[in-house]
Amino acid sequence: MIKTGTPYLYFYDECDDALNYYVDILGAEILEKATFEDVAYMEDPSRKNCIAHASFKLGESVILANDFLEKKSKENSSGSSQTSIWLELEKVADIKLLEENMLATGSKSIIKLEETFWDSLYAKIEDKFGIIWELNAQK
Template identity: 30%
Template sequence: MAVIAYLNFKTESREAVKFYEEALDGYDVRIMTLGELPEDSEFPMDEATKALIANASVKFAGGMIMLSDVPEGMGMTFTPGNNFCVSIVIKDKVLAEKYFNNLAAGGQVIMPLMEVSWSPLYGALKDKFGITWQVNVAEDDYYFTYK
């Protein structure tokens, strides 16, 4: 299992990826834009929004950070200073469900566990202490191998 800091930005993720890559001697940088996600009729996107980061990652010195942009109207609110969450990445679906349900107890489910384009099981929640968590099942070793 990997536990990863996940940083949210209003629209500066691309700039932040470059900064962290350089500052931390990062490698194996991966970027997925909002335009690469399946279209959602409830959230039409213009070209500028499609260019924003849906998910990015930078590996460095035995660790990883992940980043994304939070455009207006996507069900999340960007708040400077509180723009992070903890991401659990695991291969075991049963444990992922257990952790998700345990963390959600007394809290709020933001996105229930479900299959998404990048994962067979993904969900997001805010625990009873106000900490946002993502639980993500990974099918490959990308999140678990570092230089």
């Protein structure tokens, strides 16, 4: 049986920026962060400060992240690796504030905040790094 599932986010040399963004906007707590230089993975010295591995905490959940090991660009990437993370928020006021903060910092709304058939407020937002966040708050 599966004990737990942990999202793993991959970035195009933007992982450190994304981590800082998640700290500022989502209140994430960085648990660990190592660069390619830290782990002695230096195929391309210009990428020594890219993130080889990181973990951060959102509420009680831990999420893993890193930059792709090989140099890639969003424009030349074959296919789209979509990642969606569901965040259950404690209060209706929390979801409204989070949606507002994310949209004010370059994220785009996929589904605007709305009431749902499952008696919640819900919004779906793609952040400026291409990660999709599903925000939900029970009424």
